[in-house]
Amino acid sequence: MGDAVLYIPIFTTVLAGVFAAVVFRRYRRKERGVHLLWWAAGILLFGVGTFVEGFTALFGWNEGIFRAWYISGALLGGAPLAQGTAYLLLKRRTADRLAAVLVAVIVVAAVFVLLTPVDAAKADDNKLSGKVIEWAWVRAFSPFINTYAFVMLVGGAAYSARRFHRTAATHDRFVGNVLIAVGGLLPGIGGSFTRFGHTEVLYVTEFVGIVLIFAGYRFNVRARPAVRHEKTAAAAGAPQASQSA
Secondary structure, eight states, X not given: OHHHHTTHHHHXXXXXXXXXXXXXXXXHTTSSOHHHHXXXXXXXXXXXXXXXXXXXXXXXXXXXXXXXHIIIIIITXXXXXXXXXXXXXXXXXXXXXXXXXXXXXXXXXXXXXXXXXXXXXXXXXXXXXXXXXXSGGGGGHHHHHHHHHIIIIIHHHHHHXXXXXXXXXXXXXXXXXXXXXXXXXXXXXXXXXXXXTOXXXXXHHHHHHHHHHHHHHHHHHHXXXXXXXXXXXXXXXXXXXXXXO
């Protein structure tokens, strides 16, 4: 059973690929704006991270694959999703500034990840861990970036859920945002276990997390026809419930 857990990232990667395609198709329709592009990119990068985890489980540890995993997973696993939420909830100018800072920090961190020596003797043949990084201070970038991701993604979803719980008309959006909040929280919990060598926990929480976020997205999309109907009614002079984007 323990070895079977190492193959969970393969299923996570497939699901992330499908999810990213669904969100990008919605972006192409220009229905909701730039936040969907950030979300699609974030889900795709999340899938890249789980792909290299699955690759390692199948073919063993490799230095290049490790560096790709650390950049796509530890640095980019949740940040683009969080930035998409920033564009959804904040003013465009504020979101643009946050995006500029986020991208700059990630680029600097990624350069150091590519430059740091790694101690292959500390590597596990079938799973990935940051313990092989010899410049230990490089790992300090990850908590900083992931704290931002947590605040924007999980906090933003929790904030939206709190707003949508008030009426029956917005129940689907309430449920959707609760699922997204929980799903966004789980990989962070799993990531904390990797610092103690329990990478298998991350693999499980990544899979469950993407399932919950996908389900939450579907709940939110399902709620949109009712929102459009309310906007039409408002244009005709009828009252409507207050909605957020």
